[in-house]
Amino acid sequence: MQLSISNSSDRPLYEQIYTQIKGKIMTGELKESEALPTIRSLAQALKISVITTARAYSDLEKDGFIHTVTGKGSFVAPRNVELFREENRRQIELKLSEAVELARLGGIPDEEVRAALEIFLEARDNG
DSSP states (O other), X not given: OOOOOOTTSSSOHHHHHHHHHXXXXXXXSSOTTOBOOOHHHHHHHHTOOHHHHHHHHHHHHHTTSEEEETTTEEEEOOOOHHHHHXXXXXXXXXXXXXXXXXXXXXXXXXXXXXXXXXXXXXXHHHO
């Protein structure tokens, strides 16, 4: 599993790991029941603290993306449809919020933003 972390990022290392693994699960790159690298081996590969990797795994488990079996390791959790829908909703809300903010900064009226969204929705339905 390839992960890329940056010490110069304003985001903590554990959050970078969390986000990338969660993204791989959400896109299906990591499949249900697939084993993740051990906390120690991932820490060694990324040249970071085991504590940092453990925090990322702990957060992933708390949020329902992975589960840990004592003595066996961590695995991608069974796909929880509602969890994935809620995560997608959250991402959509974030992107729409960013789009609205950008439109307002650019002086674009709300009606034009609504019209653009309708065009994208219709194009997807017809394409």
